[in-house]
Amino acid sequence: MKGSLIIVGFFTIGVLAGLFHLCPIDITQSDISFYALCALMFSVGLSVGNNPQTLNNFRSLNPRLAFLPxxxxxxxxxxxxxxxxxxxxxxxxxxxxxxxxxxxxxLSSIFITEYKGPELGTVALLSNIMREMITLLCAPLLVRWFGNLAPISAGGATTMDTTLPIITRSAGQEFVVVSIFHGFLVDFSVPFLVTFFCSF
Structure with a gap:
């Protein structure tokens, strides 16, 4: 929850800096977003490759739960x-x-900004932040109303990192591996699907 509020805070500061022209350069006319995207992709690959336990966790997964992502x-x-x-x-x-x-x-908001412009990129940023925050705030209710897999599905790509603690607390320790597996596969699909739909 705290991490999401920090992200929203930085986004608000960025909007205000843009509105009042406090930024010394116009980043929409530069390659900064492309280099930021490259750095993010490198970080994603590094975090996946740096954790060999992830592959071991996948091997112990119930095959039917592979359909969840x-x-x-x-x-x-x-x-x-x-x-x-x-x-x-x-x-x-x-x-x-x-x-x-x-x-x-x-990741997705930078991709969409590159392909479709800053307006749609901003909508993507807010939409995806809201998805994470709804999962963080409503995970216990989702478990009560829809079952233990509901907060995992609601969390999308965040279930292997930021929303994992609240999902574990709400659904139980036995869903940790499912949550990591789900987050890994959904996370992996993001750059491919976003660029695919942006190409239309």
Whole structure:
């Protein structure tokens, strides 16, 4: 929760700095976002490769639960496409590109800003931050109303890092491996799906 509030705080500071022209350079006319994206991709690869225990955890997973990340991806994309029906100024591809962030706000918003511009990138940032914060705040309620897998699916790509503690506390220790596996696969899909939908 604290981490999400810090991110929102930095986003607010960035908006204010842009509004009042406090930034000495115009980053929309530079390659800074591209280099930031490269650094983020390197960090993702480093964090996955640096934890050999992750692969061992995957081997002990119930094969039926391997479908959970697939259903999370399909459900999110279906809901995103339906959202375009009530937002006529946005295409289904735009909405699905935003949904394809799966809570991974830093990576997806930079991709979308690169391909579609800062307006849609900002919407993607806010949408994905909200997904993470809803999971952090509502995980106990999601478990009570929809079962132990609900907060894992709601957390999207964040279930192997920021939302893992609250999911473990709400759903139980036996869902740690499921949560890490789910987060890993959904996280891995983000750059491919976001760039795919941004290409339309």
């Amino acid at each position: 697939i259903m999370t991806i399909l459900g999110t994309l279906a809901a995103s496409a339906l959202t375009s029906l009530i937002l006529p100024e946005r295409s289904a591809a735009d909405c699905m590109a935003i949904g394809s962030g799966f809570g991974y706000y830093s």
